[in-house]
Amino acid sequence: MTDRVRTQTPEESLPAEAVTRLRQLEGGDGQAPMFTSDLSVNEFLLIEDCDFEPLGLVVGSSIYHVGIQVVRWTASQELDILSRAMYHARELAMARMEAEAEELGADGVVGVRLDIRFYEWGQNLAEFVAIGTAVRHKVGGSWRTPAGKPFTSDLSGQDFWTLLQTGRRPVALVMGNCVYHVAHRHMLSAMGQAYQNLELPNFTQALYTARELAMERMQYEARQVGSEGVVGVQITEKNHIWGHHAIEFFTIGTAVVRFRDGGLAIRPGMVLTLDD
Amino acid sequence: MSAGFRSLLAVLESGFESGGIVMGAAGFQLVRPSSCMTFGTGREPVLYPYYEDSVRNAWRTAIDRLEAETASIGAHGVVGVSISNQSDPSNSVTQLSLLGTAVRVPGAEPLSRPFLSMLSMDDTLKLLLRGWVPCGVGVGFSAIHVHGYAASPMWQGNLTTNAEMEVLTDGVQIARGRAEENLRESLGPLQAAGAIASTLTLQRFGQSCGKGQGVLIEGQMLGTAVVQYREPAVSVSAVRSVTRGRSS
Numbered sequence: 001m002t003d004r005v006r007t008q009t010p011e012e013s014l015p016a017e018a019v020t021r022l023r024q025l026e027g028g029d030g031q032a033p034m035f036t037s038d039l040s041v042n043e044f045l046l047i048e049d050c051d052f053e054p055l056g057l058v059v060g061s062s063i064y065h066v067g068i069q070v071v072r073w074t075a076s077q078e079l080d081i082l083s084r085a086m087y088h089a090r091e092l093a094m095a096r097m098e099a100e101a102e103e104l105g106a107d108g109v110v111g112v113r114l115d116i117r118f119y120e121w122g123q124n125l126a127e128f129v130a131i132g133t134a135v136r137h138k139v140g141g142s143w144r145t146p147a148g149k150p151f152t153s154d155l156s157g158q159d160f161w162t163l164l165q166t167g168r169r170p171v172a173l174v175m176g177n178c179v180y181h182v183a184h185r186h187m188l189s190a191m192g193q194a195y196q197n198l199e200l201p202n203f204t205q206a207l208y209t210a211r212e213l214a215m216e217r218m219q220y221e222a223r224q225v226g227s228e229g230v231v232g233v234q235i236t237e238k239n240h241i242w243g244h245h246a247i248e249f250f251t252i253g254t255a256v257v258r259f260r261d262g263g264l265a266i267r268p269g270m271v272l273t274l275d276d
Numbered sequence: 277m278s279a280g281f282r283s284l285l286a287v288l289e290s291g292f293e294s295g296g297i298v299m300g301a302a303g304f305q306l307v308r309p310s311s312c313m314t315f316g317t318g319r320e321p322v323l324y325p326y327y328e329d330s331v332r333n334a335w336r337t338a339i340d341r342l343e344a345e346t347a348s349i350g351a352h353g354v355v356g357v358s359i360s361n362q363s364d365p366s367n368s369v370t371q372l373s374l375l376g377t378a379v380r381v382p383g384a385e386p387l388s389r390p391f392l393s394m395l396s397m398d399d400t401l402k403l404l405l406r407g408w409v410p411c412g413v414g415v416g417f418s419a420i421h422v423h424g425y426a427a428s429p430m431w432q433g434n435l436t437t438n439a440e441m442e443v444l445t446d447g448v449q450i451a452r453g454r455a456e457e458n459l460r461e462s463l464g465p466l467q468a469a470g471a472i473a474s475t476l477t478l479q480r481f482g483q484s485c486g487k488g489q490g491v492l493i494e495g496q497m498l499g500t501a502v503v504q505y506r507e508p509a510v511s512v513s514a515v516r517s518v519t520r521g522r523s524s
Contacts, residue, residue: 015446021453024460034460035470036499041399044472044502045406049512057474059452063444065429067437085438092440096449119480122427122491125441127448131476 014099022103025056037133039111043157047110050164052135055104060096060130064089068124071181076206078213079246082179086126086248090114090175093130094152101150106134107143108151110160112173114252118241126240142259145171146226153254155232163231167260172225175252176217180210182245206247211235214249227255292397295351295378300342304334307368309492311484312421321447322421323454331370332458335415338372339392346390351378353391355400357413359498374413394500395473407506412466416459416497422447424488447493448478455495463501471499 014022027033037054039047047054069081093114101109112132119125134150137143145151153170155163163170183202185193214235222230233253240248312322346354357376363369376392393400393410400410425431426443455476463471476497483492 015449015453017450017453021457024457032467034463034468036456036459036474036497037470037472038474038476039472041395041402041472045402045408046512048406054470054472057456057476059449059476061445061448061452063441063448065432065434065437065439065441067434067439081438088438089440120482122429122441124429125444127444127480129448129478 039133039157046157046161050161051138053138055106055134055136058097058100058109058132058134060093062089062092063127066124066126074183076183076202077181079179079181083177087177089128093128097130098149101134104134106150107136109134110153111156112152112154155254167258168256169259170254171227171257172255174218174221174255176214177248177250178210178213179248180206182206210249214251218251222255225255228257230255291381292379293382295349295380298345298354298378299375300338301373302334302338303371305368306330306370312490318423319426319443321450324419327419328417331417334372338374342374343390346378351380351390352387354378355393355397357392357394405510406508408502408504410500411468411503412501414459414463414471414499414501416455418451418454418495420447420451420493422491424485424490427491451493451495455497459497459499466501468501469503471501474499
């Protein structure tokens with residue numbers, strides 16, 4: 001492994017090349033500071049309007065070998081080796097993205113996207129990438145998490161702006177997952193049910209159980225950061241490369257806290273658009 | 277109201293007039309390295325500076341030609357630059373073309389170098405009203421090889437267990453970092469404050485490596501540089517659309 005600058009734990013540390021690049025973004029080596037960002041124009045202008053400035057595109061990634069799990073053909077159960085792998089790899093990618101934001105002196109990261117890709121050339125290899133734009137408040141103030149780290153949020157620039165108007169701010173991106181094996185039916189049972197419309201309880205039960213476990217884990221993370229609630233929750237259900245009988249439920253959202261008393265600072269108005 | 281018509285209104289609203297469609301194109305033979313040319317057992321990723329320079333040169337040529345065509349018709353800049361990048365792996369030919377709408381401010385002196393922007397005229401108008409102006413298109417490119425030894429769970433001793441593939445992870449980070457660094461270098465002469473609406477593309481290909489198969493990682497980053505030139509002329513006001521459901 002290439003040299004790493006150990007800013008946090010060994011797993012969250014940054015490659016030396018990344019630290020050099022981030023220092024250049026800040027304006028090191030006699031160069032003027034220059035940010036990079038995947039924010040749209042609307043997002044860029046709205047973030048600027050809330051007195052935040054973009055500092056740079058921050059990325060964390062992890063290429064992970066997902067281990068082998070043995071499971072009984074007829075048992076519905078969580079595949080804990082796969083659940084752990086899918087969670088740990090995402091956590092590594094997130095932690096590295098946060099470490100880059102920390103290196104830039106950011107107060108937080110907005111517009112975070114978390115992607116997974118499985119490779120054709122590498123059996124059981126998956127790449128997890130977290131990408132977002134590091135931002136810093138021009139005036140200062142306490143925008144960081146209770147642990148002193150930059151906040152993370154998957155809210156768009158528009159949603160971030162709107163959230164701040166309501167007197168709340170993001171604390172952390174929270175997530176939960178569960179990879180679940182759906183039991184196969186016995187052959188005789190399947191043959192007996194042929195040509196009938198009927199519910200398959202094992203599939204229904206698996207969906208409920210997996211979803212509940214994923215939601216519970218996300219809510220646990222939200223409680224750990226002292227949040228008031230989670231907004232923008234997205235729930236995805238995917239088989240990835242495992243076939244129809246193994247599904248991953250993944251939930252992700254932005255935990256928020258109130259930083260200012262008072263109700264909505266914005267009032268809905270009516271605008272009739274000429275576009276449609 | 278069509279997007280094209282709205283863009284035309286934005287051109288007129290901002291004081292620009294349209295100067296027609298302009299293009300910068302370049303066809304290059306870019307030979308992607310077929311092998312790492314080593315015995316393929318190290319853990320350090322391999323860089324391909326010559327290949328990286330060749331790809332960057334192709335992009336630079338297309339951008340320079342777009343600027344030259346824009347200047348030749350007396351325009352001050354190009355908005356809505358769209359990019360087409362077509363490659364034929366059978367003969368290593370890459371065709372790059374950049375198309376956009378030239379705009380000019382009537383009566384204004386020509387610029388020493390016209391500005392380029394991948395943003396639509398709508399977006400450009402929003403930036404102008406808030407005191408920002410696009411000033412150029414930047415491109416960054418990188419290519420990294422990770423040896424088959426380091427990319428193989430078997431050789432790394434974790435064939436059946438959960439484990440991070442550390443060298444592959446580092447390879448991706450290095451590819452991404454070099455692409456971004458190169459993007460900033462390409463924007464350096466413009467003295468931009470930053471680049472917005474950037475896209476980062478990371479591609480991975482299987483690549484010959486000793487007797488096994490390694491991985492070639494290519495990173496490409498594109499963005500529009502912006503610079504602040506005055507205080508905002510208008511304040512932001514919020515409108516919540518009720519014509520659509522929740523945004524995705």
